[in-house]
Amino acid sequence: MARESVNKVVLAYSGGLDTSVILTWLQEEYDCEVVTFTADIGQGEEVEPARAKAEAAGIKEIYIEDLREEFVRDFVYPMFRANAIYEGEYLLGTSIARPLIAKRLVEIASETGADTISHGATGKGNDQVRFEINALALRPDIKIIAPWREWVLLSREKLMAYAAEHGVPVEQKRDGTKSPYSMDANLLHISYEGYDLEDPWVEPGSGMWRWTRDPVDAPNTPQEIELTYRAGDITAIDGKPMSPAEVLAELNRIGGEHGIGRADIVENRYVGMKSRGCYETPGGTIMLKAHRAMESLTLDREAAHLKDELMPRYATLIYNGYWFSPERMMLQAAIDESQRVVNGQVRLKLYKGNVLVVGRQSDSDSLFDESIATFEDDAGAYDQSDATGFIKLNALRLRVAGRRRGR
Amino acid sequence: MARESVNKVVLAYSGGLDTSVILTWLQEEYDCEVVTFTADIGQGEEVEPARAKAEAAGIKEIYIEDLREEFVRDFVYPMFRANAIYEGEYLLGTSIARPLIAKRLVEIASETGADTISHGATGKGNDQVRFEINALALRPDIKIIAPWREWVLLSREKLMAYAAEHGVPVEQKRDGTKSPYSMDANLLHISYEGYDLEDPWVEPGSGMWRWTRDPVDAPNTPQEIELTYRAGDITAIDGKPMSPAEVLAELNRIGGEHGIGRADIVENRYVGMKSRGCYETPGGTIMLKAHRAMESLTLDREAAHLKDELMPRYATLIYNGYWFSPERMMLQAAIDESQRVVNGQVRLKLYKGNVLVVGRQSDSDSLFDESIATFEDDAGAYDQSDATGFIKLNALRLRVAGRRRGR
Amino acid sequence: MARESVNKVVLAYSGGLDTSVILTWLQEEYDCEVVTFTADIGQGEEVEPARAKAEAAGIKEIYIEDLREEFVRDFVYPMFRANAIYEGEYLLGTSIARPLIAKRLVEIASETGADTISHGATGKGNDQVRFEINALALRPDIKIIAPWREWVLLSREKLMAYAAEHGVPVEQKRDGTKSPYSMDANLLHISYEGYDLEDPWVEPGSGMWRWTRDPVDAPNTPQEIELTYRAGDITAIDGKPMSPAEVLAELNRIGGEHGIGRADIVENRYVGMKSRGCYETPGGTIMLKAHRAMESLTLDREAAHLKDELMPRYATLIYNGYWFSPERMMLQAAIDESQRVVNGQVRLKLYKGNVLVVGRQSDSDSLFDESIATFEDDAGAYDQSDATGFIKLNALRLRVAGRRRGR
């Protein structure tokens, strides 16, 4: 099939085997210049080695960027204000990183005069959708090459053969082993798919998990931490001010130590299939629990309930790749409007996989009024007889119905 | 103030101090016959002692009933089909028991020719609302006496004085101590309010918890269990068929042993205030996690997402006391419609407060299709090029907007 | 491109030019047997002429069916129980007919041993999606041929040329003219697209409309009608019992006479573009207004509000082609649960495009209680002082917030 003509391609380039093959393949098949873009979003691997590889492949425009602060500040933090969780279990670790990559790809395309972007996501997954819809929302005329949907190298074997034939370097992991899982990582999480996870009745081998200790091996003594919130975002841990990326890195460290944030789930992909995934999200798991606790003290009841009802849709939008859509922005406006009062501290106890809330306070914004809630005499702060009218009028519609229908 | 005239009152009677004082107070203030109703809904205390006390107070019509199976089968199970959770944390243990009590109160009123019911819930809480709205929905002409909203005995001291003055027996607990907390229990949970919980920054004393071990003291070895689902309900544990109440009792036992199901939360009451509550829901916590896992394999994506969006409202309806309302029945109809396919087994690992899903299967209804989801060559089960059209049309509206608005 | 091999195709065949060309094209391109299926769903054109045309084309298995009762009873009526309206304006006239056609196509495929179905919907519209998703939901292995997406005859000129070349008969309309609009009709509505409608600032020519009088030319005297409802469905007009299809035909007749049910809208297609459409839905417009009036008297407030909140999603599901989906069935279960009490009569005044409700009553199920609602003395049916407690507790959360935040 004749290839569409492209002038220059910006490739989301990790430096690993897959995107190295794609790099060569793009050069050969499309006979065009390639710009590589490699971002540090906290995946825990060096990004600088990608430079030498790109240079070796003859690339002239090489972008290597540390996006960790932008990632947490502009993507992870807004999402956690919503208490977003997909299908009751998944903290959207992969989903939330894609719009940032898509944004930088099209920005770099504009900077370098490229008309095309490319990525290494497969044709079965959600990531292709997230990359492409977000990119098209930001720059509607961008062309996209998704090699996995075009080529014939649909097995690892064929990919290795192509690499050998075209001189693409294939490295061994330093320890000589290679994980059998398909993995993705960023500052929010690491994910595992494929291999023995393809049977949802089978528990994955304990060697799979990389970021968290097995709860059985975690410390036998609980650890307490205190988080400080300002407008719904964490600004300090144990009283020490930190930037967003510092907060998340530190919570990952502590949470991982205590075996927090493992999830083993079957999820529904946007492209229509169910898939099994395992995730480690230590910091995010702590953040979700703590944010809810901070809100429980400071947020109005109906504001909180409205957030709870909007959340599943908000989470699905992010999962499906609609970060840069008007409907996500509408929901974000509603959520952010609610967060001005979410200020204070939360104390947590971390222990062998558990995140336990043991205290929450807010000098400026607590709506907990002991004088009203007390079981002791409240000196008139609340008039119990008000409840009679409250109940009678709330029941009125049901009483009328009962009378009419002969109950 | 002159009392309204009543002919006979059915009292929700626990046999404890509060309802014993109410019993005497009703006889004195209203000069009417009282029928006592004491139910075993799994609160873990003997109900038969209530008979002797009622007889001693001169009661002629005494109802003592074991409602455990009806409670779990007709209230707890339907609620768990919805994955109901209030404000992200509360499993509605108290809320779900009230409609059953309200139902029996008005049924007994009809059987005994009583025109009035009475209960011992305070004027600040949710339970008065739940008792009364549910009762009025079922029998719109029923009169209700809520002594806590009427009388002047609004402190423990005054209550004790009244008891002493009117010869109401005040027992000591067998161990000579009395919990300083206000508690409620049934087969689904036990709750704690008041005392040191009135400061939300303070962690409750470790002696408060009664049903679960402290995770620190729980077994050092994980335990695996397998639950069997049929139409969304658990019908067997480790292959052994059990009735609904047996299932819940057994899961409480196992979960409690492993320190599962403690929650310490600030919640928003229907009457408008925030309150702090601690809950132990060992079996329910296992059930929620397992049910979600069973659904993840068998439920259609959009059915699951619709359930997630409806859930917060469904939970709020139960929390607020609207079990016997048309809107709850509408939501239940939608939820139950989805559950016919929720059949199969879930394997769980229980360990020191953690409920970990390690496997799920469904011979009849699994929608997990390995041939499609696989990372290996799928032999044509899924055509990756379909994703191109899928993405392009899903992005079309955003591309048009981008073009028009000069992005 | 080589065609996929098919053994036999069931074609949704109107007998018009487009599907006649498709019929020939299928025979030629796929070299397979074709079964024709022509349904009377109230489009107002004879279906029998399709038989002769199909026979002339050499078709051996010809299905011609009157589906009007099934269409209204099983599709239109359930939809109107929901008060479904898409984007505030569109009564889903085309959308609701597609699942029935899809259902019969796959049923006929099973009866005749065909492995494929085909239809004449274009690649830009919603109808292709509705046909195909509903068909695939009912028979997942069915093959589908959508000629408009495959062939090169993408203009009217080319189509005519193909017809001429292959001897497909091209009839003139009896009056020698042909509408310049793309139209679709069934018992619920007739629609117009294309031609001068492609500029949304331009009003269509008055000659476009076919089913309704121009309100300016409608009778100068209002007409009253009375509709009888049973469980949410109309069972009689002016006291005369009628079948569902009879009801809709009669309301179309009366409504059309009074210029009722024209709509001129810009709508959002599922495939991502905006399009302009004009619709005449005389009977449906009356039904929507009347059903809401019947519900206003008989439906509980919260049930009605829940329906209103679920409606947009329900309407979108039908618009997008998900009638036979589990999520539509869940919503239908909730809606139908609410309709048992929707019984009674509604009186309407029809006048020059207006549908005015002038009365509603329900002997069995009215929840309107004059003794409570009256502005006169109600003899104690309602205690106004109850409102004080009702307001105070509903405002409590806002008062606490105001105090804390120094308002």
Add this chain to the structure above:
Amino acid sequence: MARESVNKVVLAYSGGLDTSVILTWLQEEYDCEVVTFTADIGQGEEVEPARAKAEAAGIKEIYIEDLREEFVRDFVYPMFRANAIYEGEYLLGTSIARPLIAKRLVEIASETGADTISHGATGKGNDQVRFEINALALRPDIKIIAPWREWVLLSREKLMAYAAEHGVPVEQKRDGTKSPYSMDANLLHISYEGYDLEDPWVEPGSGMWRWTRDPVDAPNTPQEIELTYRAGDITAIDGKPMSPAEVLAELNRIGGEHGIGRADIVENRYVGMKSRGCYETPGGTIMLKAHRAMESLTLDREAAHLKDELMPRYATLIYNGYWFSPERMMLQAAIDESQRVVNGQVRLKLYKGNVLVVGRQSDSDSLFDESIATFEDDAGAYDQSDATGFIKLNALRLRVAGRRRGR
């Protein structure tokens, strides 16, 4: 019953009989100073006469204010951005005026050192709730006197007797008649309740309606108007720039002439009963139809659908009295976020009760793309084959389910 002690009361004072009696009654019963507040919100009656009456009653602090612009700009316009409509029929004319009155009452209380406000709404209606919840949200310590819930003058007869006894002047209408209906009016609408409306089967007498012509008597020739929108608000009529209140007044005038905006409905009050009300909302009816048309051209599909799903809740919040609540502000933030692009013109035809959209355009923000939507050859703007992948992946979940479940 002993009255609560108050120092000074701000009374919402119309100058009519009811609030004049209340004025005297407050002076007598509470023995306190009264401040009167009379606002012109477009009810169509002179407000200055209230000054002389208040002076005659000995009032020293008299507030008479023209709030028409604030009313439309800050309350009506934001509400119409949401396309708010309660229970499918009611345009919230009364509901939206109450928060403004409540706001001014508490502001005047602060200015004059008053600790109390008072109003003339009855104990059965929604208005008491709207006044009081909004006032308490703004000033949580304000005391409220609602005479209709306190006194014994619960019939018109007793009220007249009180007036006569205390020298409260009772005027006749200029034409010597008095409407038998309970009415309320402001720039958005006029409402009617009571009298023959108390039987929902009875059509009100034609003499009831005051603002609109009977459609039968409206002009025989349609009138066209063009509305200009900027960020979702109307800024000009027929090209002539106008202020918000001018726009609404002019649309009322034109709409009333053409018999537009009558509604006769049974609605569900927040206090639990159903009531019958008739409304004339000529300008608002035009605004709702036109705003939807403007959005249909300029708003993204998913933004529009999200608005449709949020709308019923938003409308209910306003109906129930929660304008100054955090949840209304959250929804408003989401709605307003969507409106920046709602710019352009809408052309309407008004005729005997009908509001017909005949054109819409937007130079800056139209998302209608003729090159894509055309039925003619689109020169490649849209690739029809994309639809194949779109449909196949959207149907994938249903196909998998169908295969597994043996359909």
